[in-house]
Amino acid sequence: MNIKDISINEKAIERSAEIAKAIGHPARIAILKILAQRTTCFCGDITEILPLAQSTVSQHLKALKNAGLITGEVEGVKTCYCLNPDGIKELQSVLSELSTELIKTCC
Numbered sequence: 514m515n516i517k518d519i520s521i522n523e524k525a526i527e528r529s530a531e532i533a534k535a536i537g538h539p540a541r542i543a544i545l546k547i548l549a550q551r552t553t554c555f556c557g558d559i560t561e562i563l564p565l566a567q568s569t570v571s572q573h574l575k576a577l578k579n580a581g582l583i584t585g586e587v588e589g590v591k592t593c594y595c596l597n598p599d600g601i602k603e604l605q606s607v608l609s610e611l612s613t614e615l616i617k618t619c620c
Contacts, residue, residue: 528603528607529607529611531580532580532582532603532604532607533607534576534580535576535577535579535580535582536580536582536604538573538576540563540565540569540570540573541573541576541577543563544559544563544570544573544574544577544583545577545582545583545596547559547562547563548583548594548595548596549596551595552595553593553594553595554593554594554595555591555592555593555594556570556571556574556591556592556594557591559574574592574594578594580600581597581599581600581603582596582597582600582601582604583595583596583597583600584596584597
């Protein structure tokens with residue numbers, strides 16, 4: 514890729530930024546780690562582990578879901594959350610490709 518071929522409007526760059534923004538808060542990283550340790554989880558389960566209000570956890574879950582890193586399935590009046598394997602693979606790919614590209618030219 515040539516320097517002049519880079520554009521902030523490029524879909525791949527926009528998607529990478531969206532994923533980075535979704536994991537850009539410590540609570541969201543913690544939520545992903547909690548979900549990695551369980552097969553499913555409800556918002557209330559997470560509030561028992563993290564020192565955050567239910568509404569705050571819900572906002573973080575929404576950001577992770579919108580980025581495609583987790584899924585949420587309604588079960589009665591609650592939503593059951595779990596990792597989205599495709600989203601996690603995409604996260605891994607984005608981070609791997611970016612770090613590989615940066616390492617190529619790094620001191």
